[in-house]
Amino acid sequence: MLEKKENQVLEAIKRGDPKVLERLYDEIRQPFLVWAVQFYQCEDEDAIEIYQKAYTILYMNVRNEKLTNLTSSVKTYLFSIGKNLFREKFRNKHNRLVNLEDVSNTNAVKVEVDTDVLNEYEDTHQKEIVRYLLDEIGDPCKTLLNLMFIKGYSADSVVREMGYSDERVVRKRKSLCLKKLREMVTEKKDTKFL
Amino acid sequence: MKNAEKIRLIEAYYRGTLTGEDNTNFSKLMNEDLDFNQEVQDYKSIFIGFEALHLEEFQKTLMSFEAKHNSQEKQSANTQQQRPKLAVVRPLRKFYYAAAAIALLICANFGYNQWMTPTFDQHFEVYQSIELHQASVRGANDAFGAEQKIKKSAYSAYLKNDYSKAISLLEEYVLEYTETATKDYQALLVLGVSQLAEDKTEEALLNLSLVSAQSPNSSYKQEAEWYRVLALIKTGAEEEATLILKQIQKRKGHIHNNDAILLLGDM
Numbered sequence: 001m002l003e004k005k006e007n008q009v010l011e012a013i014k015r016g017d018p019k020v021l022e023r024l025y026d027e028i029r030q031p032f033l034v035w036a037v038q039f040y041q042c043e044d045e046d047a048i049e050i051y052q053k054a055y056t057i058l059y060m061n062v063r064n065e066k067l068t069n070l071t072s073s074v075k076t077y078l079f080s081i082g083k084n085l086f087r088e089k090f091r092n093k094h095n096r097l098v099n100l101e102d103v104s105n106t107n108a109v110k111v112e113v114d115t116d117v118l119n120e121y122e123d124t125h126q127k128e129i130v131r132y133l134l135d136e137i138g139d140p141c142k143t144l145l146n147l148m149f150i151k152g153y154s155a156d157s158v159v160r161e162m163g164y165s166d167e168r169v170v171r172k173r174k175s176l177c178l179k180k181l182r183e184m185v186t187e188k189k190d191t192k193f194l
Numbered sequence: 195m196k197n198a199e200k201i202r203l204i205e206a207y208y209r210g211t212l213t214g215e216d217n218t219n220f221s222k223l224m225n226e227d228l229d230f231n232q233e234v235q236d237y238k239s240i241f242i243g244f245e246a247l248h249l250e251e252f253q254k255t256l257m258s259f260e261a262k263h264n265s266q267e268k269q270s271a272n273t274q275q276q277r278p279k280l281a282v283v284r285p286l287r288k289f290y291y292a293a294a295a296i297a298l299l300i301c302a303n304f305g306y307n308q309w310m311t312p313t314f315d316q317h318f319e320v321y322q323s324i325e326l327h328q329a330s331v332r333g334a335n336d337a338f339g340a341e342q343k344i345k346k347s348a349y350s351a352y353l354k355n356d357y358s359k360a361i362s363l364l365e366e367y368v369l370e371y372t373e374t375a376t377k378d379y380q381a382l383l384v385l386g387v388s389q390l391a392e393d394k395t396e397e398a399l400l401n402l403s404l405v406s407a408q409s410p411n412s413s414y415k416q417e418a419e420w421y422r423v424l425a426l427i428k429t430g431a432e433e434e435a436t437l438i439l440k441q442i443q444k445r446k447g448h449i450h451n452n453d454a455i456l457l458l459g460d461m
Binding site: 018021022025026029030031032034035038039040048052055056059060063064065066075076079124126127128129130131133145149150151152171172175178179181182185186 | 197198201209210211213233236237239240242243244245246247248249250251252253255256257259260263366368369370372373376400401404
């Protein structure tokens with residue numbers, strides 16, 4: 001029963017449902033901060049920073065299908081990520097804590113926690129390239145790609161937002177816009193922009 | 195294969211969500227179609243850039259969630275400042291006293307050998323004379339009952355030397371009932387001792403430090419101080435352990451006063 005409920009939450013996270021994301025953030029924030037401040041003796045600001053990082057990792061792992069079902073609660077999973085992040089933080093501060101076991105062995109409910117996901121997207125250069133290309137490509141492609149890839153809208157939501165007749169049209173448009181971006185990338189490659 | 199379908203595969207590839215038939219088709223195209231290979235390369239910066247921008251957008255959303263909490267907290271702080279100071283009513287205080295009276299008697303009996311180098315293994319032993327006067331477990335649907343049930347199972351596992359199970363249950367208790375659990379020094383002490391028994395020394399140190407620093411109950415505090423010393427010895431922090439042992443040695447009424455004297459002698 002719990003599993004079913006938690007997996008419904010995962011589905012909503014994957015869809016990027018803003019209401020569910022906000023409710024979940026609000027529900028778990030306070031216990032997480034109490035736990036973090038008590039157990040790791042950190043300042044509120046540090047606890048919030050770790051909470052946001054843990055929450056982002058949870059979201060990215062669900063979005064990229066690294067986390068597809070849960071046998072524990074979302075809260076437990078989030079705390080496990082937090083625990084891992086605190087360990088990393090302390091590991092950097094104190095050499096004494098270098099030889100720690102894998103966090104997945106020490107959680108109340110054993111969960112596989114992937115916290116590397118954020119490192120993959122740290123390259124700001126790639127962001128600047130896409131920002132530049134979107135400015136160059138102009139509307140309607142700019143708006144459509146922005147909604148679908150950056151804001152995370154579904155095709156259905158784009159239909160409503162941009163007034164297209166149906167999702168099929170949106171998908172076709174999306175494909176054409178991406179093709180256009182690729183052409184721009186190829187051109188820019190020749191000018192050594194990329 | 196249509197262009198839109200190829201782009202869909204490439205998008206899934208860069209997202210890391212290619213599975214099943216899609217995965218097979220993608221690999222097949224990569225092996226057989228040079229143009230597709232080039233296409234995959236061309237889209238690399240586009241899809242990685244989009245994902246990075248999406249992440250940035252998500253983090254902005256989190257900041258907006260947080261801003262809401264900040265303004266709520268400021269408002270509540272202002273209200274409290276304006277409110278005249280009244281006598282504080284603590285309806286649960288009796289409960290806390292009762293809980294404090296639930297004595298956790300973890301008695302450690304150590305065999306000392308003065309001619310040997312003191313090691314953690316020589317001095318650490320978890321005894322089973324732990325007396326736990328559990329609050330009666332009410333209905334299973336009741337939140338209080340569920341909370342007590344987890345603790346009861348954990349203590350029962352502890353008494354059966356199943357420290358791994360005790361840890362698992364007590365960690366679950368901490369995660370599920372964080373606000374209560376972070377002030378439940380009895381549970382944190384049992385968790386710390388179990389972790390010490392299971393070689394999870396760094397984690398044990400965190401819990402034992404918390405109890406020894408914050409527990410208002412002197413027996414939990416003193417037990418935690420003692421086990422913390424043992425944990426420190428185990429991690430090689432003997433200087434810090436010695437300082438604490440000397441403090442315990444000076445406190446005649448400390449539960450582990452004699453143990454401290456003997457251990458210091460060994461060291």
